[in-house]
Amino acid sequence: MxxxxxxxxxxAEKAGVSMMTVSRVINDSGKVAQExxxxxxxxxxxxxxxxxxxxxxxxxxxxxxxxxxxxDSGRLRHNMFYEMINGIERIASEFGYNIMLFSYREGEDYSxxxxxxxxxxGVILMGITINYEDIRYLEKIGxxxxxxxxxxIDDLNPYTVVLDYEEAFQRATQFLIDSGERKIGFAGVAxxxxxxxxxxxxxxxxxxxxxxxxxxxxxxxxxxxGNKKGYGDIARLYERGVRTFVLTDCGRMRETLExxxxxxxCIPGDLKICIFNDEKMDISDILRLAxxxxxxxxxxxxxxxxxxxxxxxxxxxxLLARIENKKDMCRTVKVSLDFIYEAPAE
Amino acid sequence: MxxxxxxxxxxAEKAGVSMMTVSRVINDSGKVAQExxxxxxxxxxxxxxxxxxxxxxxxxxxxxxxxxxxxDSGRLRHNMFYEMINGIERIASEFGYNIMLFSYREGEDYSxxxxxxxxxxGVILMGITINYEDIRYLEKIGxxxxxxxxxxIDDLNPYTVVLDYEEAFQRATQFLIDSGERKIGFAGVAxxxxxxxxxxxxxxxxxxxxxxxxxxxxxxxxxxxGNKKGYGDIARLYERGVRTFVLTDCGRMRETLExxxxxxxCIPGDLKICIFNDEKMDISDILRLAxxxxxxxxxxxxxxxxxxxxxxxxxxxxLLARIENKKDMCRTVKVSLDFIYEAPAE
DNA sequence: TTGTAGGCGTTATCAG
DNA sequence: CTGATAACGCCTACAA
Numbered sequence: 025m026x027x028x029x030x031x032x033x034x035x036a037e038k039a040g041v042s043m044m045t046v047s048r049v050i051n052d053s054g055k056v057a058q059e060x061x062x063x064x065x066x067x068x069x070x071x072x073x074x075x076x077x078x079x080x081x082x083x084x085x086x087x088x089x090x091x092x093x094x095x096d097s098g099r100l101r102h103n104m105f106y107e108m109i110n111g112i113e114r115i116a117s118e119f120g121y122n123i124m125l126f127s128y129r130e131g132e133d134y135s136x137x138x139x140x141x142x143x144x145x146g147v148i149l150m151g152i153t154i155n156y157e158d159i160r161y162l163e164k165i166g167x168x169x170x171x172x173x174x175x176x177i178d179d180l181n182p183y184t185v186v187l188d189y190e191e192a193f194q195r196a197t198q199f200l201i202d203s204g205e206r207k208i209g210f211a212g213v214a215x216x217x218x219x220x221x222x223x224x225x226x227x228x229x230x231x232x233x234x235x236x237x238x239x240x241x242x243x244x245x246x247x248x249x250g251n252k253k254g255y256g257d258i259a260r261l262y263e264r265g266v267r268t269f270v271l272t273d274c275g276r277m278r279e280t281l282e283x284x285x286x287x288x289x290c291i292p293g294d295l296k297i298c299i300f301n302d303e304k305m306d307i308s309d310i311l312r313l314a315x316x317x318x319x320x321x322x323x324x325x326x327x328x329x330x331x332x333x334x335x336x337x338x339x340x341x342x343l344l345a346r347i348e349n350k351k352d353m354c355r356t357v358k359v360s361l362d363f364i365y366e367a368p369a370e
Numbered sequence: 371m372x373x374x375x376x377x378x379x380x381x382a383e384k385a386g387v388s389m390m391t392v393s394r395v396i397n398d399s400g401k402v403a404q405e406x407x408x409x410x411x412x413x414x415x416x417x418x419x420x421x422x423x424x425x426x427x428x429x430x431x432x433x434x435x436x437x438x439x440x441x442d443s444g445r446l447r448h449n450m451f452y453e454m455i456n457g458i459e460r461i462a463s464e465f466g467y468n469i470m471l472f473s474y475r476e477g478e479d480y481s482x483x484x485x486x487x488x489x490x491x492g493v494i495l496m497g498i499t500i501n502y503e504d505i506r507y508l509e510k511i512g513x514x515x516x517x518x519x520x521x522x523i524d525d526l527n528p529y530t531v532v533l534d535y536e537e538a539f540q541r542a543t544q545f546l547i548d549s550g551e552r553k554i555g556f557a558g559v560a561x562x563x564x565x566x567x568x569x570x571x572x573x574x575x576x577x578x579x580x581x582x583x584x585x586x587x588x589x590x591x592x593x594x595x596g597n598k599k600g601y602g603d604i605a606r607l608y609e610r611g612v613r614t615f616v617l618t619d620c621g622r623m624r625e626t627l628e629x630x631x632x633x634x635x636c637i638p639g640d641l642k643i644c645i646f647n648d649e650k651m652d653i654s655d656i657l658r659l660a661x662x663x664x665x666x667x668x669x670x671x672x673x674x675x676x677x678x679x680x681x682x683x684x685x686x687x688x689l690l691a692r693i694e695n696k697k698d699m700c701r702t703v704k705v706s707l708d709f710i711y712e713a714p715a716e
Numbered sequence: 717t718t719g720t721a722g723g724c725g726t727t728a729t730c731a732g
Numbered sequence: 733c734t735g736a737t738a739a740c741g742c743c744t745a746c747a748a
Binding site: 377 | 724725726727728
Binding site: 033043044047051076079082085 | 740741742743744
């Protein structure tokens with residue numbers, strides 16, 4: 025019962041035309057007489073014909089597939105990516121593209137599996153451990169790509185969706201300063217992780233603009249992206265009298281909550297935090313926070329939020345613009361983040 | 371500088387052999403003299419040759435791509451899927467397959483975009499609104515597929531990774547009964563959503579096995595999968611004296627928290643809940659729960675958990691077994707869930 | 717507006 | 733063990 029799929033030749037025969045005419049109808053290209061077109065469409069329907077994407081790809085050297093490479097330590101599996109992927113998918117599907125997912129593995133031959141295989145027309149790179157060599161490679165061979173998140177690479181201005189962490193963290197810090205805070209901890213900066221440098225810059229600029237001294241002792245650095253750090257540094261700052269913290273990611277938030285929980289500190293009474301809402305969390309994390317606030321249900325921690333779906337959409341648009349027309353175009357798109365500092369009216 | 375990629379012919383010439391010999395070396399198929407093989411490998415390296423997957427796909431009628439179709443209302447964008455996708459990806463990549471993501475859109479021509487295009491060798495279906503017609507279609511044309519989550523389809527036993535909700539919810543309910551609870555609310559059953567029926571069965575069986583009456587009045591139904599229900603029914607049961615609830619998903623949990631928050635009820639003092647941890651949540655959700663518990667930081671809501679990564683892996687294995695060898699095989703794999711009812715020692 | 721010929725890069729088949 | 737030849741299904745380029 026498993027009939028072989030029909031091909032263009034059978035359709036052509038049934039319609040009494042040549043393969044080319046069928047091809048033209050399918051692709052809406054060239055001129056086809058209305059009458060002929062209808063004959064062809066009828067034959068297509070009768071044969072249950074669907075164009076074979078693979079054959080098409082081979083003949084036209086274009087697969088209409090875009091790749092998404094996720095650089096993640098594997099330990100993290102940041103669910104933030106999922107919403108970005110959804111955003112990319114939305115745009116891709118609008119343009120008639122499909123998406124293919126790759127999980128980057130340390131030491132693999134990137135080019136072979138992902139680029140040189142001829143499977144994809146372009147690629148979007150995301151994730152914490154993005155390999156700069158890979159970006160350089162793509163640039164060198166002129167393969168369409170887009171990076172999500174700013175990366176500082178010498179003498180190279182990659183196609184990028186830039187997330188404006190600097191602005192967001194400046195705004196958040198400014199909010200705290202305007203609220204009268206002076207000793208504000210910053211946790212933390214992952215060494216060698218460019219986006220964290222932007223966050224730090226924003227934090228520092230808020231102090232500068234306010235004519236205040238930004239005490240470097242209040243900044244927590246750590247090594248290794250995504251590393252669990254423990255709350256030792258938080259405790260150290262707390263002992264120095266710091267009661268307010270800007271937290272750069274949910275990992276830092278967990279550490280701070282751990283500290284608060286153990287010392288029975290309430291939020292915001294004993295400890296104020298401002299967080300970057302970079303990932304969604306499990307119930308078990310939620311329960312760590314439970315009973316840590318001293319206000320009624322309505323209390324909202326000031327937080328920086330990113331519209332991840334939108335970020336994915338922007339990346340998709342940038343890549344497809346690059347793929348579809350080769351003319352000179354902008355290499356970067358900047359996306360700003362939201363800073364939310366009070367419970368939205370409902 | 372954009373050198374065209376080398377093809378098998380060029381490699382063959384450089385190695386002084388035929389294309390077929392190169393092909394055999396690449397695919398490790400057939401017998402090739404050691405000496406010849408080395409010549410070929412050398413030529414491959416010199417040409418920077420990588421096999422073209424598309425051409426391969428056309429010639430062999432096998433793309434080594436598996437599709438993942440996500441049926442989601444678009445409003446939900448359940449991040450639970452992401453971990454499953456990761457599990458699939460892990461297995462796929464072990465077997466040398468790539469994965470392609472499709473987001474199902476209402477009313478689209480499923481077959482054309484996803485199956486008949488010849489792009490994929492098999493497909494995994496997941497998501498709340500899986501279309502039974504699509505499953506029937508795949509079964510009919512004999513296309514390899516696997517469904518995640520049990521679906522009851524007349525006269526059809528689909529390839530499925532079955533999630534044992536029944537067992538998990540029975541265990542959870544039994545735990546509550548053993549703790550002395552008698553009036554236990556169940557929220558909720560989405561009409562027409564098969565997995566919810568399994569959850570309900572588990573709940574009811576716990577009562578049966580305990581020789582207790584399972585009051586149907588304590589069961590909350592709602593229409594439309596994923597619909598926001600509001601906490602009206604929770605309130606109604608609460609008024610009837612129900613102080614303990616089994617919640618079937620995070621949506622129901624939000625409603626219950628909403629109710630608890632407004633009425634200043636504490637957990638577990640005023641209200642006990644047992645939840646199914648089906649998705650990760652945003653900080654804003656977390657803050658709804660904050661200050662709602664009356665115990666110290668260590669309190670853990672009894673919860674049912676699913677290893678989503680593992681579910682993905684099982685689906686991947688099932689599909690690939692189907693794709694790679696046609697012999698009769700098991701059509702279903704059952705995955706059990708965990709029930710966690712106290713804070714794990716740390 | 718329509719058709720013909722050739723090729724995309726690989727594998728299957730069959731012959732040596 | 734190795735090689736020539738014919739597909740695979742479609743598109744590009746050119747011709748009618």
